[in-house]
Every structure is written in C-alpha cells, then in structure tokens.
Amino acid sequence: MMFANKKHFITAIVGALIAFSIIALVLCLVRIEDVTLPATVKYGMVFDAGSSHTSLFVYEWDSDKENDTGMVSQTLSCDVQGQGISSYTNDPPKAGDSLRECLDKALKVVPAAKQRDVPVYLGATAGMRLLREQNSSAADRVLAEVAKTLQEYPVAFKGARILTGEEEGAYGWITINYLLDSFTKYSPKSHTWVRPEAADIFGALDLGGASTQISFMPGSSVINWKEAFKLTLYGYNYNIYTHSYLCYGQNEMLKRLAKELITESSSSTRVDHPCYPKDYTETVSLSSFRTSPCTNPSDMRLTLGDRNVTLEGRGNASKCLDAIKKLFNFSACGQRQDCTFDGVYQPPISGRFIAFSAFYYNFKFLNLTKGQSLATVRETIEHFCTRSWEDLSSSYPEENPDRLPKYCANANYILTLLLDAYKFNETSWNNIIFQMKAGSASVGWTLGYMLNLTNMIPAEAPARVKGHIPSLWAAAIAFIVLTLALGLAALLLFLWV
Incomplete structure (x- = not known):
C-alpha cells in the first residue's frame, strides 16, 4: 500500500513536470510580440556647383534620426573635371555631361537596392548668382541641362537650384559645428546622444x-x-x-x-x-x-x-x-x-x-x-x-x-x-x-545642407516585425531544460525505489 502511494505520488510529480514543460514550450512557440529591428542606412548626394569648379559629396545616416536631424557622415567626395557650371553658357549640355564621371563613382558606393531612394541635390553658389544677374535665361538653361542629366540616373533627383549667399554661409556654419560636436555628442554613460x-x-x-x-x-x-x-x-x-x-x-x-x-x-x-x-x-x-x-x-x-x-x-x-x-x-x-x-x-x-x-x-x-x-x-x-x-x-x-x-x-x-x-x-x-x-x-x-534637408525627409519609425522577444525565448528554454531534468530525476528515483 505504501509502495502504491509512493508510485502514485512520483507519477503525479512526473506528469506535472511534463505538463509544465509542454505549457512552457507552447508559450515559447506562440508568445509573439513586436520586435524593433536595427535602423537601416540611408544615403544622400549633394553637388557643390561653385564658381570655379564642382564637387560631389555622398553622405549616409541611420534612418532613426536624432530629434529629426540625421547623424550624417561623409562617404565619398569627387571633384568634377573642368570649370564651374556657370562657364558653360555657350554649350549648356556640357554642364550636365561634366557631372557624369562623379555620378558613376557615387553609384558604386551606394547599394543598388537603395539607389532609387537616394535624394540628390545640386546647389549652385556665387558663380551662378553672378550669371543670373548678367543673363538669367542663360542661367536657367544651364540648370535645366544639369537637371536633365541627373534625371537620367536611377536616383531620387530633388532639384538643382541657386543658393542665396546667406544659405551658403549658414550651411557652412552648420557643417563646422556638427563636425566639432557643438550641437550634440555621444555620451557613453547614458548610451545616447546629448x-x-x-x-x-x-x-x-x-x-x-x-x-x-x-x-x-x-x-x-x-x-x-x-x-x-x-x-x-x-x-x-x-x-x-x-x-x-x-x-x-x-x-x-x-x-x-x-x-x-x-x-x-x-x-x-x-x-x-x-x-x-x-x-x-x-x-x-x-x-x-x-x-x-x-x-x-x-x-x-x-x-x-x-x-x-x-x-x-x-x-x-x-x-x-x-x-x-x-x-x-x-x-x-x-x-x-x-x-x-x-x-x-x-x-x-x-x-x-x-x-x-x-x-x-x-x-x-x-x-x-x-x-x-x-x-x-x-x-x-x-x-x-x-x-x-x-x-x-x-x-x-x-x-x-x-x-x-x-x-x-x-x-x-x-x-x-x-x-x-x-x-x-x-x-x-x-x-x-x-x-x-x-x-x-x-x-x-554641403554637409550642413544635407543635415538641414534631413528634416524634410520623414523620420522613419523603426521597422517592426513579429518575432520572439529574446529574453522570453531564453527564459522558456531554460525552464524547459530544468523541468525535463527534474522529470528525468524523478523517473530515475521511481525506478530505483
């Protein structure tokens, strides 16, 4: 009678442990929640069409921006061969053609899957401001040819425009203070930008x-x-x-x-x-x-x-x-x-x-x-x-x-x-x-220009997918292993007595 009671007691324990294991396993498999994925990298290009020459800069930043301003870094710089675009008044199509070599180089550093989403801007400065004063129709033709060339490429062309002198000065100010951490810097203590x-x-x-x-x-x-x-x-x-x-x-x-x-x-x-x-x-x-x-x-x-x-x-x-x-x-x-x-x-x-x-x-x-x-x-x-x-x-x-x-x-x-x-x-x-x-x-x-323009690019919410929360997965696995071990120990005890 005592043996039968012990047998029933151990059987009950083993059964309970096995049941708990199954429940934990089910919870592990069906406990699904939204999980935040790492931010994706975005790219942008800015042409600096100066009075004497043109340069192209490629920038990148994470899609989850800090207070609506992207943490932008320079990926590539390329000097366009020849003079500034304002020098092509007698042959405007050459202004657009002059940009092709640098554009081809830029597309080699941007993943093909992202190229069509890359915003591309061209900002012309004092050389084109002078040309506009002297001959506004000639300035318009040069900008039109530049835009025509950029629209041929698999990028999101956002426009070619002449910056005001004050914009040029302000964006240079932004660049300097951004690079020197005057606006924000990373705090290892708080693990965030402050x-x-x-x-x-x-x-x-x-x-x-x-x-x-x-x-x-x-x-x-x-x-x-x-x-x-x-x-x-x-x-x-x-x-x-x-x-x-x-x-x-x-x-x-x-x-x-x-x-x-x-x-x-x-x-x-x-x-x-x-x-x-x-x-x-x-x-x-x-x-x-x-x-x-x-x-x-x-x-x-x-x-x-x-x-x-x-x-x-x-x-x-x-x-x-x-x-x-x-x-x-x-x-x-x-x-x-x-x-x-x-x-x-x-x-x-x-x-x-x-x-x-x-x-x-x-x-x-x-x-x-x-x-x-x-x-x-x-x-x-x-x-x-x-x-x-x-x-x-x-x-x-x-x-x-x-x-x-x-x-x-x-x-x-x-x-x-x-x-x-x-x-x-x-x-x-x-x-x-x-x-x-x-x-x-x-x-x-150009970097200040890109930083300011990231405010116009919607701040993406971090991508979320259905998946297992890592901490829950680890806890469930640990519990299953423990209960199975206890169940095995109880079974061996049963056989021994």
Whole structure:
C-alpha cells in the first residue's frame, strides 16, 4: 500500500513536470510580440556647383534620426573635371555631361537596392548668382541641362537650384559645428546622444571664387541685429548672423584689382601690378572684364576699348595692401562700429571661428595655419611679396604657375577682409582657426545642407516585425531544460525505489 502511494505520488510529480514543460514550450512557440529591428542606412548626394569648379559629396545616416536631424557622415567626395557650371553658357549640355564621371563613382558606393531612394541635390553658389544677374535665361538653361542629366540616373533627383549667399554661409556654419560636436555628442554613460552642457559654438569664415561669407552667433548682449538665419537642429533653435558679399570672392577680387590698376594707370599698354612678383608679367584683354557684373562698368568700354594690357609685377607689399583696400568702400560706414564696408551691418564678432576654403588654402601654402600671431602672419606675407618670380618659380616647381603669382594679393586681401572689414584685432586673431577638414569630412556648406534637408525627409519609425522577444525565448528554454531534468530525476528515483 505504501509502495502504491509512493508510485502514485512520483507519477503525479512526473506528469506535472511534463505538463509544465509542454505549457512552457507552447508559450515559447506562440508568445509573439513586436520586435524593433536595427535602423537601416540611408544615403544622400549633394553637388557643390561653385564658381570655379564642382564637387560631389555622398553622405549616409541611420534612418532613426536624432530629434529629426540625421547623424550624417561623409562617404565619398569627387571633384568634377573642368570649370564651374556657370562657364558653360555657350554649350549648356556640357554642364550636365561634366557631372557624369562623379555620378558613376557615387553609384558604386551606394547599394543598388537603395539607389532609387537616394535624394540628390545640386546647389549652385556665387558663380551662378553672378550669371543670373548678367543673363538669367542663360542661367536657367544651364540648370535645366544639369537637371536633365541627373534625371537620367536611377536616383531620387530633388532639384538643382541657386543658393542665396546667406544659405551658403549658414550651411557652412552648420557643417563646422556638427563636425566639432557643438550641437550634440555621444555620451557613453547614458548610451545616447546629448547636447553638451557648455556648447562651444564656432563661427564660419568662407572664401570662394566669387563671394565670401561670415556666419556666427552674436554675443548675448546683442539683441537687435538685422540679419538673422533661423535653424532648428537636434531639437534646439539657433539664430545666427550671416552675410554674403558677392564680387568679393578671391577670383573676382583679382579681376577687380587688375581693372582698378588699369583704370588708374597713365599707360594704356603696360601697367604696374604691386601684388605680382618682380619680373612676372601677365597679358589681359580688356574685353575679359565684361564677362562678370563685378568688372563691367560702362566707362571702361568707352575709354579703354578691347585692347590687350600687360601687367608687370613690382613685388611691393605695402602698395599691394593699399591697392586692395581701395576695393572696399569703408567710408560708407562712417564712424559706426557695427558696420563692415559698403554700409553693411554686422554685430561685433564673438567666439572662435573656423576659416576654410580659400582662407585655408592660401594660408596653408604660406605655412600660416598653425596658430601664428598676427605679427608673424604680417611679416611672412610681407617677405613673400618681395620675392622675385624667378625665386618663387624655382622654390615651388610643383605649384600651379597660374596660382603662384597670386598668393601675395590673396594673402593681403585676406588680411584686409578679416582685420579692416570684419574687425578682428591682435587679440581676437587668435580665435581664428584655419582648417579644411574635421575628422574625415570636408568643411563646407554641403554637409550642413544635407543635415538641414534631413528634416524634410520623414523620420522613419523603426521597422517592426513579429518575432520572439529574446529574453522570453531564453527564459522558456531554460525552464524547459530544468523541468525535463527534474522529470528525468524523478523517473530515475521511481525506478530505483
């Protein structure tokens, strides 16, 4: 009787354990819930159609964006062969054809399955702004041909447009502060992206071929300033000052400088150029000044005609600086301190600045990007300007011979722009950092443009599918193994007794 009771008791235990195992197994198999999958990678392309050349940048970011702003990184950069698209006014289809080589390279880095969803933008800057002023129909034809080419590719073409100077400046400002983690940075402690408690917001100084831009956040004491550009990034609002000066880019400045020297000269065929190296000569056609609104005054056509003029280098640093300062209308500001030139308002500069594009390239050549004092910068430029053409060409055999004689003028122009126009001084000069890259990404307006445009791309909800929750699966398996082990132990105990 006792044996029978024990047998029934053990049988009951084994049966219960087996039943629990079956229930757990069923729960494991039928317990289905929504599971979040990892974010997918998205891509975007931006063409920077500048005044002298065009570049293509490919960016990527995760689809689950941070506060509606994608964490964008640069995947590829490609320089388009040839001049800027504004140079193709006589043959607009070539403007579109010039983009094909870089487009083909870009499609090799984007998975084929994603290509048709890749947004592609082309932003044209000061070169096309000048062309639009001079001949709006020609500018429209160039943009139409560019759009036609881009529409032939298996991508989501979003348009080719001419950016305003203020947009160009603001997007450059975004790029800089994004790359330097001024907006947000990853916190290993909280395992998320957070806004730095004391965000160090940088200003942006951009110098292109046809325009130059300054963008920064004014100090807290400045509240009634006129030119504001409003942005929302990572859930925060930013109001920045930005201004673009058309015709004050490096290439247009050199043309304007030559035109003024020719106009003021008593000679009609040979003109002294204080910024060019001694013994260097350059012949220019007066008709070339009519290709840009920046150098196309009616009086030149009437008084000087279309003859050729030879510019003869004199290598005089002080006269070079004086000639360049005449390109600015500083008198329009009167005694105002909140004014740059031509009567343009600017609040006092505040904080640190990144100077890129031609600011960087000119100072890099002169080895002035390592934080040298203003006195050292001035001394270096003055010494460089006194060197002869023979000395320079033998010292820099690999430098582009068209660019080499222009560094003296470019450097003095940068000094005039930063010190006399923007009003940096001996102290604040140390707040300018000459830099062209941050990490592996190029500094420029295109990344900021892409970052801002990700707000227009709907923030995708993370993909969800039916599946097993990992923790539940592990717990169920562990319980099944345990119950089966206990059941086996009970069975062995039963057989033993």
